[in-house]
Amino acid sequence: MAGGKVNDGPRILVFSTDKISDPAIDMAGLLKLHYPPTVYTISIPCSSAVKPRWILHALEQGFDGVFIAADGTDCPYGESCTEKTGQVVSTTMQMMKDKGMDPARLKMAAICSVCSEPFVNHVKSFSEYLRKSSNS
Amino acid sequence: MEVEKGKTAKYLKEKHEIPKQVTEHLKYFTKTKKMLLNALREEDKTIPQLAEELGLPAQEVMFQLMSLLKYGFVETGEMDDMDEYFYYKLKSNGKNKS
Amino acid sequence: MARINPEFTDELKKYGAFDANACYNCGNCTAVCSLATEEESFPREMVRFSVLGLKENLETSLKPWLCYYCGECSETCPREANPGELMMSLRRWLIARYDWTGLSGLFYKSLAVSLSAFVVLAAVVAWFGAYENFNLPVIMHYGHYFEMAAITVVFAFILLPNIIRMWWLTIYKPGVRVPVSVYFTAIGDLIVHMFTQKRTLGCEDNQLRWFEHFILVLGYLSLLFTTVVLDWFASQSLFVVVLGYVESAVIFVVTFDFVRRRIIKDQEISKHAHPSDWFFVIWLFLMGLSAFAVRLFIDLQMLDNNVWLYLVHLMILVQWALVIVPFGKWTHFLYRSFAMYFEKLIEYTRSTK
Amino acid sequence: MKKKIGVYICHCGGNISDYVDVEKVREAVKNEEGVFLAKTTMFACADSNQKEMVEDIRKEALDGVVVASCSPKLHLLTFRGVVERAGMNKYNYVHANIREQVSWAHSDNKPGATEKAIQVVKAAIAKVRHAEALEPIKVKSTKAVAVIGAGVAGMRAAIELAEAGAEVYLIEREYFVGGRTAQWDDLCITEETGKELVTRLYDEVMKHKHVTLFTGAELVDYSGSVGNFNLKVKVTPRYFKLQCSSDELQKAIEVCPVEVPDEFNFNITTRKAIYHNYPSEYPQLPAIDMKNCTRCGECEKVCSSVDFSQKTEMLNLKVGSILLATGFDPYEPKKGEFGYGEIDNVVTFPQFKRIVHYCDDKLMYKGKEIKHIAYIYCVGSRQVDGENKYCSRYCCTANIHTAITVKKKYKNIYNYHFNRGIRTYGKAEVWYDESSRLGDIYLQSFEDHPPVVEKRGDQTFVKIRDILTTDKELEVAADLVVLVTGMVPRADNSIGNLLKVPKGRDKFFNEIHMKLRPVETVIDGVTIAGASQGPKNIMESMNSALAAATKSFSLVDSGELALEPTVARVNEEACEWCGKCEEACPYSAFEKVEKNGKTIAKVNAAVCKGCGMCLPVCPENALDLIGLSDEDVESMIDALIPNA
Amino acid sequence: MNMQEPRKTLEYDVLVIGGGIAGGESAINLANLGYKVLLVEKDLSIGGKMILLSKVFPTLDCAACITTPKVSEIARHPNITIFTGTETRKITKKGEHRFEVDILQKPRYVHIEDCTGCQLCEEACPVSVTDEYQYGLVGRKAAFIPFSIASPRVAAIDIENCTLCGACERVCPTNCIDFTMTEEEFLVKVKAIVVATGFNLFDPLKIPRYGYGKFRNVLTSMQMERQLAPTRPFNTVLRPGDGKLPDNIAYVLCTGSRDKSVGNPICSQICCMYSIKQAQLLMGALPMADITIYYLHIRAFGKGFNEFYVQAQDMGVEFVKGKVGKITEKENGNLILRYEDVEAGTVQEAEHDMVVLSVGVLPNLGISDVFENEKLELDPFNFINQSDMLASPAKTSIEGVFVAGTASGPMDIPDSILSGGAASAETTSYLRRESL
Structure with a gap:
C-alpha cells in the first residue's frame, strides 16, 4: 500500500500455535478485547518449532518486536515444549545480543487456549515497552 | 399438450382465475409506488414527511418505501438533524454506480 | 426480621384461596390491575404475604379492601394462582380478624356451623310463631320491632367495636398518626364510597356491574328505611307501598341475576363462590322476594290466611340480621367503605410528611 | 511456475465489512504478484459463493486460492473442500483470518483494522505463492474405540459403537459401573431410578461381544495418533476370584476391621475395605480397596473367594479413537460456606439424596426428625466472587424434583427454596409449578447478598433479604439445610492432562466449536461426551454420547485415515547427522540412514506429527516442516510489513 | 400431461422430515455412513429457522456462517436427495424396516x-x-x-x-x-424415518393486551432477528411504525411461555438467551440505545450462557424483574409498558419507542396425524414423546421412527445439533439390525 500508513504503533509479530494460543487470540476478538492493530500473527503447530532465523528475519525486516505465544504445559505434543521453546528464546536472544539488538524485543509467554485476557495484556504492555524503548 | 416455453403463463391463465384482491393489490401497489416516487422526485424526504404529504399512515409509507428500497428504486440518504429519521432519495437507476 | 409461617396458607384455604401457592411472583396481576397504583401496589404483595404467612403484614393492610374483584388478574395469571380469589379470601379472613366475637371466622370456616345457625334461628322464629299462637298482628308487631332492635344492637355491640378494631389494626398499630380534624374532613369519602362504591368504576369494562351494585345498595338501604322507618307492611300511603314494591323488586331482580351468574360462571368473579357468597345473594334475593310477596298478600288481603308466609319472611329476616349482617358478607360493604375512609386518612398523613 | 491466484474477501454479512473496508482490501491486493482475480462476497461460505468459486477455479484454471474470512478453525476445511471439488490441490488453499483477529479484535479502529486486513491477506497470498501441492498421508486405522468412563454416557456410547460395528474397550476407573447416576436414585422425568437405568445399560453392554469392560482400570500412557492410538491401561484387581455367596460376603464384610467414609454415599456413611456399593451393583463382584486394606487377612478366613494373590496388570490396547465420558464431580463446599462442615445439619444436595434414600417412613438425620428443609441454590455455581461463573444447569430441576419426592414420601415436610432465580428450563417448568402448588416456598436472594445460615441455640436459621418480598428480611428455622451444589470438572484430571485435551473457561473439556463440531476436541481422534464437557442432565448426556459415538465411529469406520502431510522434511544435502533432531523428537520419528554414502536423518512420515520441535535444533538448518518452510514464513513476514 | 399418471415410487434408506439444523445434521451423518437419504422440506429452502437468524449465542458467531456451509454440504452430498416445497401426507409402517410414505411436492x-x-x-x-x-x-x-x-x-x-x-x-x-x-405425488419406500419438524413460534395476537398487530412498533423477536441479520429488511434497525431509529427498546420475556392462561405452561428455554443476544447486538448497532429486558427468571443455563448474561449486564443492558401486564400506545408511536417492578414491589409505567415480544416455542403440530397405522405419541405439551428419554432420547413410540431437534421439545441450537447426531446414531443401529 502506497503512502498513508494508518497504524504507526510498534509492530509486533506473534507466533501463535494452531491448537492452543491461536484459539485464545481468536477468542480475544470474539470478546472484543481490543489490542493494537499492529499486532500480527503467524500460526504454527507448536511454539517450539520457531526458528531463530525467522525471528531475526522479522526484526531485521522492520518488526519492532516478536512475541511467542507459547503452548506451555498445555502443548499437545508433549511436556518438552516449554523447555524447548525456552531454548529457542535464549538462543535467539543471544544472537540478538550479538547483533546489537535489544533482547527484550523478543518476548515469550504461555497462552492457554482460553487465555484471551492475558494475551491482550501481554501484547499491550509489550507494545508499550517497545514504544518507550524506540523513543528513548 | 406441449406448451411453448416462455409462454406458459397464458396457458395457466385459461385454467386459473385470478382472485380479485390480487389485481386490486397490484393496483394499490402501483399507485402508492408512483405517489412515493413522485414525492421523492422533488427532494429527499423522511418517512414522517412523506406520510404527512401523502396523507398515508406512517407505517404504510414505511412498508412500501422499504419495499421500494429493496427493489432498487430508492436508497437511504443522510440522517435528519435530530438523529431520528433517515432521508430517502431516488436511486439514479445505477447510472452513478461507482 | 419476619419468620415464615408456611401453615398459614392452610388456614387461608378455609376462606377460599386454593391456588395462591402457585404464584411465581411475576407481578402480572399487579400490572394488569387498573386499581393498583405506585403507592398501593396489589394483589401480588398480598399473595406473597399470604404464601409466607406474614399475618401481621396482612392484618394491618387495607389493600384487600381496595380490590373490587374484576377478575382480570385471575384471568391473565400465568400460573393460574387466582390472585383475585385470594384477595376475596383475605377480605373474609380480615373480617374474621376484625370480629371480636370470633363468630365470623367460625361461619366462614364451617358450612355446618353456618347452616346450624340458620336452622336454629328459623326454629326460634317458628317457636315464637307457635308461642304467639300464630297471631299475625302480634307477630308482625314484634317483627317490626325486632328489625329496629336488631339494627341497633348489631351495630352497637358488634359492628362498631369491629370497626374500631379495624382502625386499631390498620391505623393505630402501624403508627399512622392522623390529626383529629382530618377524621371529619375525610368523612365525605366514607359516605360517597358507602353509597356508590365508585372505585369499582376504576376497573375496566365494569360499568354494568357497578350499576347493578349501585342500585342494589340503594334498593337495599332504602328498603331498610322503608320497612323500618316508614313501616312498609303497615303503611297505608300509596307512595310508601309502591316504593316498597319497587325497592324489593330491584333487590330480587338484581340478586337473581347475581345468582344466575354464579351458577353459569361466565365471569372470572363468579367462578369461585364461597358458601358465604351464596348465602348473601340468596338471602338478599329471598328477602326481596318474600317482602314483595308479604306486601302483595297484604294488598290482596291474603296474608291473614297465610301467616306462614310472613313467618318465612321473618325467618329470613332474622337469619339475615343476626348472621349475614354482623358476621357474613354484608360486612364487606361496611368495612370496604371504612377502608376507603382510612385509606384517605393514611394518604393525607403521607402527603403531609 | 507462477501461480494463478484467486482471492475472495468475505463481508461475513457485516461481521467483517462493518469494521474492515473490504472493497479497499480488494483494491489493495488485486495487483499483488500472482493474483489473477480478487472478489468480495457477502458470505464466502454460502452455497452460491462456493459454486462460484468452483466455477472460477475451473474456468480460469486457478491453482491457488485465498479466502479472507473467519478463523480457520471454522471454515478452513470448508474451503479446502471447495477447491478440492474444483479439482485443485487443497494445500494450495490458504485461509486468512480477518474476522476474529482483525475486524472483531479492532472493531474500535476501522482504518487500523482495514490496514491490518490488507497485510494479513497479502501474507496469505505470499504463502499461497510458495505453497506446494501435497497429498495426504494415508494410514490404516484400527476399527476400535476406547471409551473412558462407564457412567451412563460412556455405556451408552459403547453400546452405540458396538452396534455400529466397532470394537469397544470400556475403561472404568472405579470397580463398579454407573458413575453418578447409580448414586442418584430417583430421576426426574421418568419413573425409572438411576440404578435401574444403570442396570439396563449394563445388561446391554454385556450382551455385546464387541464391548470389553475393564473396571479398576486407568489409562496411564498413550502414544500414536488418530487412527492408531496405543494405550497403556493399568488394571488393579478386585482381589476376588469369583462371586462369593452372599452369606460369605456378609461375613467377610463383618469381620473387616477397617472402616472408611463411603464415597458412594458422599461420606455420610462408612464402609469396610471390602465392599460393594449396593447389593445389585455391577459387576456383581465385590472388591477390596487396597488403599485402606490392612491385609489383616480376616476376610480370607471367612470367604473363599478372596484372593490376595491377584496382581496389577498392564494392558496394551490399540484403538483408532478415544471417547472421553469421564463425568463430573459435585461441588464440594468450602468449610464454613453456608455453615458447611461447621453446623451439623448442613449437607450437600448429593448427600441429601443419599439421606432420602436411606430413610423410609420418617426423614431422619443424625437422629433428629426433619420437617423443615431449607435449600440453598447455586452453591458453587454462578459465583460472584469465586471462579465458577457458569450455571450448573441441572441443579434447579433436580433439587425441585427431590423436594417434591420428599414432600410426597414423608408427612408434614415444609420446603424452603433459597434461590437466585429458578432455572427449570423447558419442560422441567412443570416441576417448579407442582412444587409451588404443593406449598413449597421460594425465596430469592440478591446476587451479591446470599442467604446466611447461622446457629442460635440448638436451632439452625437461614436468613435472606428476599427480592420477592421487596427486600424484606425473612428467616426460617430449618431442621436441615441442603446446599444445592453444582457440577465441577473432575478433580482428578489425569486423563485430560495425559491426552492434552484443552479446557474451556469453565475448566470442563472444550469442544472445537459448540455448533460446528460439538463433540470433537483439537486433539484429533479424541471426542468428548456427557458432563465431562460441561453440566448436562442425563438426556442431554445421552444425546452428546450418541453424537460422540457417531463421530468416533466415522473416524475408524473406513479402516483408513488421511493425515495431514505437513510433516518434517530433511534437506539431505545439508544434513550432517548429528542426532539432535532424534533427541528433540517426542515421537521417535527420526532414524539414521545411509544414503549415497552419507549418514543422514530420515523422517518416518506416519509417525511424525508435524509439531516442528526438531526445526530449531538442527545446526545445519536442514529441517523444514512441509508447508512451513523458511521461504513460507519469511515471505509472510515480508508481506506483513507494509513498507516492505 | 396426464394428471392421472401413476405416482412415482422412490426408494431410500432413510426419510428425514424437515430440513432444519437438526434434520440436516442427521441427514449428513447418515449419508456419510453410506445410507441413501431423502430429505423433505415443506418450505422453499432448507436451513430451517436457524438460517434466518442474525447471530447465535453465546459465541456471537453469525448464524449464516454455521448454517450456510452445512446447508451447502447437505445440498451437494451424493447420498442426499432434497425435496423442497414438499409435504409428507401419509406414513404407513408395513413392517420392520419397511415404511411407505406419500409425499406431495407443490x-x-x-x-x-x-x-x-x-x-x-x-x-x-x-x-x-x-x-x-x-x-x-x-x-x-x-x-x-x-x-x-x-x-x-x-x-x-x-x-x-x-x-x-x-x-x-x-x-x-x-x-x-x-x-x-x-403437484406431484410420490410414494417413498424407506427403512427408517427421522422426524425433525421443528417448532412454531407463539403468535402474540393471542395476548391482546400486548397490542401486537395493533401497535406497529411492537415486534416479535423473530422480526427483530431479521432486522439484525445480514440479509435484513432495512438498512439498519428501524421502527416499522415510522422508520425512526429506536433509542429505547424493551424486551418482554415469557410472551407465550410459562403462561397457563395461553395454554403453554412450559419454558421455551431459548428466549432469555436470544433476547440477551439481541440486546448485545443492538448495543453494537445502536450505540446510543437503551435496552431494557423485562424478565421473570433468566434461564442462562448452557455452556457459557451465564457468563454471556453477566456480560450483557456489564455492557449496560437493563434487567427488570417483572412480567409486563399491558402495553398501550402513545400518539407518537411510543409505547407505555405497565409492569410491577418486583424488586421494588410497586407497579410502574415505562415508555419505550420499540417493544420486542420474546415469543416462545410451540410444537409444530400435524406430523403425528400423518402416521396411519401406528400412533406417534405426543407428550402433554404436544411435542413428540421420547419413549425412552433417558437411554435413547431419539426413540419415539414407533420403532424405526426417530425424533431430532425441537420436534421433541424446546432446545437451543447446540442441543438440537447433538440431538440430530443422536437421532442419526439411533437410526444407524436400527438399520444395522436389519442387515444382521
Whole structure:
C-alpha cells in the first residue's frame, strides 16, 4: 500500500500455535478485547518449532518486536515444549545480543487456549515497552 | 399438450382465475409506488414527511418505501438533524454506480 | 426480621384461596390491575404475604379492601394462582380478624356451623310463631320491632367495636398518626364510597356491574328505611307501598341475576363462590322476594290466611340480621367503605410528611 | 511456475465489512504478484459463493486460492473442500483470518483494522505463492474405540459403537459401573431410578461381544495418533476370584476391621475395605480397596473367594479413537460456606439424596426428625466472587424434583427454596409449578447478598433479604439445610492432562466449536461426551454420547485415515547427522540412514506429527516442516510489513 | 400431461422430515455412513429457522456462517436427495424396516436445475406482497428468491399472488419458469424415518393486551432477528411504525411461555438467551440505545450462557424483574409498558419507542396425524414423546421412527445439533439390525 500508513504503533509479530494460543487470540476478538492493530500473527503447530532465523528475519525486516505465544504445559505434543521453546528464546536472544539488538524485543509467554485476557495484556504492555524503548 | 416455453403463463391463465384482491393489490401497489416516487422526485424526504404529504399512515409509507428500497428504486440518504429519521432519495437507476 | 409461617396458607384455604401457592411472583396481576397504583401496589404483595404467612403484614393492610374483584388478574395469571380469589379470601379472613366475637371466622370456616345457625334461628322464629299462637298482628308487631332492635344492637355491640378494631389494626398499630380534624374532613369519602362504591368504576369494562351494585345498595338501604322507618307492611300511603314494591323488586331482580351468574360462571368473579357468597345473594334475593310477596298478600288481603308466609319472611329476616349482617358478607360493604375512609386518612398523613 | 491466484474477501454479512473496508482490501491486493482475480462476497461460505468459486477455479484454471474470512478453525476445511471439488490441490488453499483477529479484535479502529486486513491477506497470498501441492498421508486405522468412563454416557456410547460395528474397550476407573447416576436414585422425568437405568445399560453392554469392560482400570500412557492410538491401561484387581455367596460376603464384610467414609454415599456413611456399593451393583463382584486394606487377612478366613494373590496388570490396547465420558464431580463446599462442615445439619444436595434414600417412613438425620428443609441454590455455581461463573444447569430441576419426592414420601415436610432465580428450563417448568402448588416456598436472594445460615441455640436459621418480598428480611428455622451444589470438572484430571485435551473457561473439556463440531476436541481422534464437557442432565448426556459415538465411529469406520502431510522434511544435502533432531523428537520419528554414502536423518512420515520441535535444533538448518518452510514464513513476514 | 399418471415410487434408506439444523445434521451423518437419504422440506429452502437468524449465542458467531456451509454440504452430498416445497401426507409402517410414505411436492413453477438465481424475474414482476421470510416487515415480489442465502438459491412463483402477466417468463434467460407445472405425488419406500419438524413460534395476537398487530412498533423477536441479520429488511434497525431509529427498546420475556392462561405452561428455554443476544447486538448497532429486558427468571443455563448474561449486564443492558401486564400506545408511536417492578414491589409505567415480544416455542403440530397405522405419541405439551428419554432420547413410540431437534421439545441450537447426531446414531443401529 502506497503512502498513508494508518497504524504507526510498534509492530509486533506473534507466533501463535494452531491448537492452543491461536484459539485464545481468536477468542480475544470474539470478546472484543481490543489490542493494537499492529499486532500480527503467524500460526504454527507448536511454539517450539520457531526458528531463530525467522525471528531475526522479522526484526531485521522492520518488526519492532516478536512475541511467542507459547503452548506451555498445555502443548499437545508433549511436556518438552516449554523447555524447548525456552531454548529457542535464549538462543535467539543471544544472537540478538550479538547483533546489537535489544533482547527484550523478543518476548515469550504461555497462552492457554482460553487465555484471551492475558494475551491482550501481554501484547499491550509489550507494545508499550517497545514504544518507550524506540523513543528513548 | 406441449406448451411453448416462455409462454406458459397464458396457458395457466385459461385454467386459473385470478382472485380479485390480487389485481386490486397490484393496483394499490402501483399507485402508492408512483405517489412515493413522485414525492421523492422533488427532494429527499423522511418517512414522517412523506406520510404527512401523502396523507398515508406512517407505517404504510414505511412498508412500501422499504419495499421500494429493496427493489432498487430508492436508497437511504443522510440522517435528519435530530438523529431520528433517515432521508430517502431516488436511486439514479445505477447510472452513478461507482 | 419476619419468620415464615408456611401453615398459614392452610388456614387461608378455609376462606377460599386454593391456588395462591402457585404464584411465581411475576407481578402480572399487579400490572394488569387498573386499581393498583405506585403507592398501593396489589394483589401480588398480598399473595406473597399470604404464601409466607406474614399475618401481621396482612392484618394491618387495607389493600384487600381496595380490590373490587374484576377478575382480570385471575384471568391473565400465568400460573393460574387466582390472585383475585385470594384477595376475596383475605377480605373474609380480615373480617374474621376484625370480629371480636370470633363468630365470623367460625361461619366462614364451617358450612355446618353456618347452616346450624340458620336452622336454629328459623326454629326460634317458628317457636315464637307457635308461642304467639300464630297471631299475625302480634307477630308482625314484634317483627317490626325486632328489625329496629336488631339494627341497633348489631351495630352497637358488634359492628362498631369491629370497626374500631379495624382502625386499631390498620391505623393505630402501624403508627399512622392522623390529626383529629382530618377524621371529619375525610368523612365525605366514607359516605360517597358507602353509597356508590365508585372505585369499582376504576376497573375496566365494569360499568354494568357497578350499576347493578349501585342500585342494589340503594334498593337495599332504602328498603331498610322503608320497612323500618316508614313501616312498609303497615303503611297505608300509596307512595310508601309502591316504593316498597319497587325497592324489593330491584333487590330480587338484581340478586337473581347475581345468582344466575354464579351458577353459569361466565365471569372470572363468579367462578369461585364461597358458601358465604351464596348465602348473601340468596338471602338478599329471598328477602326481596318474600317482602314483595308479604306486601302483595297484604294488598290482596291474603296474608291473614297465610301467616306462614310472613313467618318465612321473618325467618329470613332474622337469619339475615343476626348472621349475614354482623358476621357474613354484608360486612364487606361496611368495612370496604371504612377502608376507603382510612385509606384517605393514611394518604393525607403521607402527603403531609 | 507462477501461480494463478484467486482471492475472495468475505463481508461475513457485516461481521467483517462493518469494521474492515473490504472493497479497499480488494483494491489493495488485486495487483499483488500472482493474483489473477480478487472478489468480495457477502458470505464466502454460502452455497452460491462456493459454486462460484468452483466455477472460477475451473474456468480460469486457478491453482491457488485465498479466502479472507473467519478463523480457520471454522471454515478452513470448508474451503479446502471447495477447491478440492474444483479439482485443485487443497494445500494450495490458504485461509486468512480477518474476522476474529482483525475486524472483531479492532472493531474500535476501522482504518487500523482495514490496514491490518490488507497485510494479513497479502501474507496469505505470499504463502499461497510458495505453497506446494501435497497429498495426504494415508494410514490404516484400527476399527476400535476406547471409551473412558462407564457412567451412563460412556455405556451408552459403547453400546452405540458396538452396534455400529466397532470394537469397544470400556475403561472404568472405579470397580463398579454407573458413575453418578447409580448414586442418584430417583430421576426426574421418568419413573425409572438411576440404578435401574444403570442396570439396563449394563445388561446391554454385556450382551455385546464387541464391548470389553475393564473396571479398576486407568489409562496411564498413550502414544500414536488418530487412527492408531496405543494405550497403556493399568488394571488393579478386585482381589476376588469369583462371586462369593452372599452369606460369605456378609461375613467377610463383618469381620473387616477397617472402616472408611463411603464415597458412594458422599461420606455420610462408612464402609469396610471390602465392599460393594449396593447389593445389585455391577459387576456383581465385590472388591477390596487396597488403599485402606490392612491385609489383616480376616476376610480370607471367612470367604473363599478372596484372593490376595491377584496382581496389577498392564494392558496394551490399540484403538483408532478415544471417547472421553469421564463425568463430573459435585461441588464440594468450602468449610464454613453456608455453615458447611461447621453446623451439623448442613449437607450437600448429593448427600441429601443419599439421606432420602436411606430413610423410609420418617426423614431422619443424625437422629433428629426433619420437617423443615431449607435449600440453598447455586452453591458453587454462578459465583460472584469465586471462579465458577457458569450455571450448573441441572441443579434447579433436580433439587425441585427431590423436594417434591420428599414432600410426597414423608408427612408434614415444609420446603424452603433459597434461590437466585429458578432455572427449570423447558419442560422441567412443570416441576417448579407442582412444587409451588404443593406449598413449597421460594425465596430469592440478591446476587451479591446470599442467604446466611447461622446457629442460635440448638436451632439452625437461614436468613435472606428476599427480592420477592421487596427486600424484606425473612428467616426460617430449618431442621436441615441442603446446599444445592453444582457440577465441577473432575478433580482428578489425569486423563485430560495425559491426552492434552484443552479446557474451556469453565475448566470442563472444550469442544472445537459448540455448533460446528460439538463433540470433537483439537486433539484429533479424541471426542468428548456427557458432563465431562460441561453440566448436562442425563438426556442431554445421552444425546452428546450418541453424537460422540457417531463421530468416533466415522473416524475408524473406513479402516483408513488421511493425515495431514505437513510433516518434517530433511534437506539431505545439508544434513550432517548429528542426532539432535532424534533427541528433540517426542515421537521417535527420526532414524539414521545411509544414503549415497552419507549418514543422514530420515523422517518416518506416519509417525511424525508435524509439531516442528526438531526445526530449531538442527545446526545445519536442514529441517523444514512441509508447508512451513523458511521461504513460507519469511515471505509472510515480508508481506506483513507494509513498507516492505 | 396426464394428471392421472401413476405416482412415482422412490426408494431410500432413510426419510428425514424437515430440513432444519437438526434434520440436516442427521441427514449428513447418515449419508456419510453410506445410507441413501431423502430429505423433505415443506418450505422453499432448507436451513430451517436457524438460517434466518442474525447471530447465535453465546459465541456471537453469525448464524449464516454455521448454517450456510452445512446447508451447502447437505445440498451437494451424493447420498442426499432434497425435496423442497414438499409435504409428507401419509406414513404407513408395513413392517420392520419397511415404511411407505406419500409425499406431495407443490409446484414451484421454476425448474430448479435450470434457474441460475439471476433475479431478473424478480425485477420484472410487478406484484409486491408481504415477505414472509422477513416476517412481514417488507415486501417481496410474486416471482422471488426466498432470501439471498436460501438453498436452493433459485426463484419460485407465489401462485396465490401472481397475476400471470408472464413478465417473468419473458425475461428469464434460461426459460426455467414453467406455469404448466403441477403437484406431484410420490410414494417413498424407506427403512427408517427421522422426524425433525421443528417448532412454531407463539403468535402474540393471542395476548391482546400486548397490542401486537395493533401497535406497529411492537415486534416479535423473530422480526427483530431479521432486522439484525445480514440479509435484513432495512438498512439498519428501524421502527416499522415510522422508520425512526429506536433509542429505547424493551424486551418482554415469557410472551407465550410459562403462561397457563395461553395454554403453554412450559419454558421455551431459548428466549432469555436470544433476547440477551439481541440486546448485545443492538448495543453494537445502536450505540446510543437503551435496552431494557423485562424478565421473570433468566434461564442462562448452557455452556457459557451465564457468563454471556453477566456480560450483557456489564455492557449496560437493563434487567427488570417483572412480567409486563399491558402495553398501550402513545400518539407518537411510543409505547407505555405497565409492569410491577418486583424488586421494588410497586407497579410502574415505562415508555419505550420499540417493544420486542420474546415469543416462545410451540410444537409444530400435524406430523403425528400423518402416521396411519401406528400412533406417534405426543407428550402433554404436544411435542413428540421420547419413549425412552433417558437411554435413547431419539426413540419415539414407533420403532424405526426417530425424533431430532425441537420436534421433541424446546432446545437451543447446540442441543438440537447433538440431538440430530443422536437421532442419526439411533437410526444407524436400527438399520444395522436389519442387515444382521
